[in-house]
Amino acid sequence: MNTAGPPLIEFRGASYTYRRGEEGEIPAVRGVDLRIERGEFIAVVGSNGSGKSTLAKMMNALLVPTEGEVIVDGKSAADDDKVWDIRRTVGMVFQNPDNQLVSTTVEEEVAFGLENLGVPTEEMHEAIDRVLAEIGLGEVRHREPHNLSGGQKQRVAIAAVLAMQPECIVMDEATSMLDPRGRIDVMDTVKHLCREHNLAVVFITHFMEEALEADRVVVFSEGTIVADGTSSSVFGDGIDLNAVGLDVPVVTALARGLNERGYAVDRTITGLDDLVEAVCQLRSKT
Amino acid sequence: MLRNSVTIGQYLPGESLVHRLDPRTKIVAVLAYVIILFMVRGFSGYAVMGAVTAMMALAGKIPLKMLVRGLRPVLFIIVLTVTLNAVMTPGEVIYSLGPLGITREGIFQAAIMACRLLLLIVTTSMLTLTTAPIDLTDGLEYLMGPFRRVGVPAHELAMMMTIALRFIPTLLDEAERIMKAQMARGADFQSGGFVKRAKSMVPLLVPLFVSAFRRADDLALAMEARCYRGGEGRSRFKILRMGTRDVAAGALLAAGFAVALVV
Structure with missing residues (x-):
């Protein structure tokens, strides 16, 4: 993680209020301050309706804050001239794999973003070959999206974003409609990109087990950040996750239970291996 | 599955000469064919047009069954047109059916209409049989390109x-x-x-x-x-290129059309 220099994405007291005729004003994000650094893998967790999806859409100027500011790579999302730069810098993968693919074949899907940027045809072909090989979609490049599995479709969406050479990928609950296998594949792909390309990843999810994979976890509730830190600090004792409508990860719940029954197990354990280790040490002591 | 029972368009995947033609060549050729078809006078002209269609079908390796199948939905229209033309055209009555009379001129007119409709439908369906829908789309985009300035x-x-x-x-x-x-x-x-x-x-x-x-x-x-903002400043992933094949096919068709108009 590179924390030197200005952050990649910065929220400065940013709020977003939906204005709908009959229902009046619905504040979804309220005065958020958040810095996302280059190459950082950050998970945003929150229950349904906590505003985390609105937060995601503010990161690439799909939504412009109604109050405060969002600065991406030194550019303000409110600046109309910079919107396309921002969207190229921060790519986004959405929840429903069926509703975000535009083209009739995988390679054309990856080409779509490049066409929009006006990349010359020859460069485009090179970029598509490279990206498809990297994400492991070379074999399905001529297939139609509806013949792919959910996990493959989401990886196509990731490849399509990656081809545009962004600095950050926002995964807006991109795994919530997938089967466990697809979820693992998508997570592995994202982790690989973060490591190999120093790409910042914002992983929005309500699966706590996925959030544990991140360097940093942000807990979002009713439009505000209620916790922000490493996974062990957030899932440890920091806050009452149940109060914000979330579950404690199973491993941590187990560690807490053991701790409360008087065993010398750290309450903040988040990794399965760590828990096994701690339990083994208990046995050797008795 | 529902999906299997509905074919999108009626594309017949293949690698034939006609399949590999540039979609623009095929679209323009079919358009020209339709125009010529309405300019042709006399049966010898229709015979030449029929021969052109038969050649295309052979080069495209399209089974006769597929072409006949394409005619089935419009059979009713053909029968109706032929009947109406036969009885409504004024002229020398050669057979009377109550108040209606079939005229010599009517039979001639009906035969011409039948030829026109049959060739029209068979040939246009050949375009969709040998061109994938997505290629057809690309071809149309290219062809409509020049009309952008007038607001298309x-x-x-x-x-x-x-x-x-x-x-x-x-x-x-x-x-x-x-x-x-x-x-x-x-x-x-x-x-x-x-x-x-x-x-x-x-x-x-x-x-x-x-x-x-x-x-x-x-x-x-x-x-x-993903930065989509309409057609302005967009580049293309697929570039359509006309080759020798397209020139040759175009020249052959033009020759065929000329013969059909002259005879």
Whole structure:
């Protein structure tokens, strides 16, 4: 993680209020301050309706804050001239794999973003070959999206974003409609990109087990950040996750239970291996 | 599966000479064919046009069965046109049917109409038989390109067709899912007359439309997130190139058309 220099994405007291005729004003994000650094893998967790999806859409100027500011790579999302730069810098993968693919074949899907940027045809072909090989979609490049599995479709969406050479990928609950296998594949792909390309990843999810994979976890509730830190600090004792409508990860719940029954197990354990280790040490002591 | 019973367009995948022609060549050729067809006078001209069609079908390796199948839905129109032409054309009556009379000129006129319609339908269906829908879309976008200046939204129309092609299978799957869900709750889509069956489609179509609009919303957002802003400043992934093959095919067809007009 590179924390030197200005952050990649910065929220400065940013709020977003939906204005709908009959229902009046619905504040979804309220005065958020958040810095996302280059190459950082950050998970945003929150229950349904906590505003985390609105937060995601503010990161690439799909939504412009109604109050405060969002600065991406030194550019303000409110600046109309910079919107396309921002969207190229921060790519986004959405929840429903069926509703975000535009083209009739995988390679054309990856080409779509490049066409929009006006990349010359020859460069485009090179970029598509490279990206498809990297994400492991070379074999399905001529297939139609509806013949792919959910996990493959989401990886196509990731490849399509990656081809545009962004600095950050926002995964807006991109795994919530997938089967466990697809979820693992998508997570592995994202982790690989973060490591190999120093790409910042914002992983929005309500699966706590996925959030544990991140360097940093942000807990979002009713439009505000209620916790922000490493996974062990957030899932440890920091806050009452149940109060914000979330579950404690199973491993941590187990560690807490053991701790409360008087065993010398750290309450903040988040990794399965760590828990096994701690339990083994208990046995050797008795 | 519902999806398998509905073929999108009627594309017959293949590697034949006609399949490999540039889609623009084929579109222009078919357009020219249709225009020539209405300019041709006399049966020898139609015979030449028929020969041109037969050559195209041979070069495209299209089974006769497929061409005949394409005619079936329009058979009624052909029969009607022929009958009307035969009895309505004034002239020398050679056979009387009550108040109606079949005239010599009418038979001539009817035969010409039948030739025209048959050749028209067979040849135009050849275009969709040998060209994948997505290639057809690309070809149309290229051909409409010059008309952008007078306000034809060439790119937008092509994009709409691409998205429609992409979503047909998705919506068919969804229709099947909704149908099964309704059937599980006792809905009946099969029995009853036309009106009853049409009525029973309402609980299928309403959720399908609602979901289609939701999908459209999602898709628009996803396209904007990937910097889509209309056709301006866009580059192309697929470049259409005309080759020797297209020139040769064009020259042959032009020769055929010329002969048809002269004879």
